[in-house]
Amino acid sequence: MTKKVPSSIKDERLIKKRRDQMIKGAVALFKEKGFHKTTTRELAKASGFSIGTLYEYIRTKEDVLFLVCDFIYEHVKERMEAVIDMNETGMDSLERAIRSYFQLMDDMQDEVVVMYQEVKSLPKDAQDYVLEKERDMLHMIECVIENCLPEPIHEKDRKLLANNIFVQGQMWGFRRWVLQKEFTLQSYTERQMHFLFQGLSLSEPI
Structure with a gap:
């Protein structure tokens, strides 16, 4: 499944360079103001070029949001693939x-x-595209769980466990305003793994 944002520029290297600039500027703006309150003029300024140049590389403000979401999902996926060995086994590997x-x-x-x-502000087809990448990442965690647990668990439990791990990682950012007053990343990780592994050891087979 692929999706491309049309551009009037034909030089692929220049397209990548300009869009990387857009993404960097847009993340800062969307974080500060949100997507809907950010104007295309502000996006152009944050990207370092004119609004006319901006529209050579995208058609709408939603195109910029798609590029941001696509970049983030792809970057997270690539980083996960780089740091997680899908072939390792054992609880140490899961940890x-x-x-x-x-x-x-x-x-x-x-x-x-x-x-x-x-x-949620993306068109439906663009949402489906980027969320498919999330499903790929979840599948990676499911595979690690399957490979690393000493005994197999029910498929539904494996999927739920993968979702729990996935969301617990994201929660560190979502709830940082309170969590990071009480925990370091290391202590947060230790406590979450304590509860996770305790649940696995106490669970009864279904």
């Missing part, structure tokens, strides 16, 4: 995968918060 994922969510907390606040 390392969770630590790596939580660290990634800490590194990209601003981008992740923007993405989840604003993805």
Whole structure:
């Protein structure tokens, strides 16, 4: 499944350069003001070029939001693939995968918060496209769980467990206004894994 934002410019390298500038400026603006209150003129200024140049690379403000969400999802997915070994087994490997994922969510907390606040403003086809990437990431965590647990668990439980881990990582950014007053990333990760592993050891087979 692919989706492209049309551009009147044919030079792919220049398109990438300009759109990277847009994404960087847009994340800061969307975080501060939200998507709907941000104007295309502000997006152009934050990107470092004129509004006329902006419209050479996109058609609408929604195109910029799509580029932001697509970039963030793809970057998170690539980072997850880089830090999580899908072939490792054992509970130590699951622990390392969770630590790596939580660290990634800490590194990209601003981008992740923007993405989840604003993805609802995308057209339906664009939402489906970027959320498919989320499903890919969830599947990675499911595979790690399947490979690492000493005994198999029910598929529904595995999916729910993967979603729990996924959201717990994101929660570090969503709830940082309160969580980061009480916890460091390390202590937050330790407590979440404590509850996770305790639940696994106490759970009864279905």
